[in-house]
Amino acid sequence: MMKLIGSKREREIESQLRHSQSWLLEAPETATIRSVLLRAFKGVQSALLLNWTPDQSEDLYSILVNGSSIASFEIPREIKFDPQLIEVELEHPLEWKKHLRGQVQNLKYLIAMQIADETLGSAAHVAAEIEPLKNEWLK
Secondary structure, three states, rough: OOOOOOHHHHHHHEEEHHHHHHHHHHHHHHHHHHHHHHOOOOOOEEEEEEEEEEEOOOOEEEEEEEOEEEEEEEEEOOOOHHHHOOOOOOHHHHHHHHOOOOOHOOOOOOOHHHHHHHHHOOOOHHHHHHHHHHHHOOO
């Protein structure tokens, strides 16, 4: 299991993730992303961008929401599209972590979980949200 040691790389990743959270939750240009997240979740107190892959016809996003779920979805680059039609795939963070390859992706995941814990107030709060979801996702 990988542990955080406060290295320069970890601090850079943490800075990027903290910036992504304010960008996702506040920036005018991310209004579509916010509306997709708010449709999928009752409330969004924490949103951390884990992956963003720009493609020719759409942008692919993976976002850790409230420390309890990874929301993955595509946003078309077309000028006119209905955000209500965007499908959101939800995955438990522990399941999503199984697909990570490489040190940087694993660090990003660990640091994102830590930031989510801080943002939400305590690890116990996040654990309380995750526990009911485990049974649902493991069906």
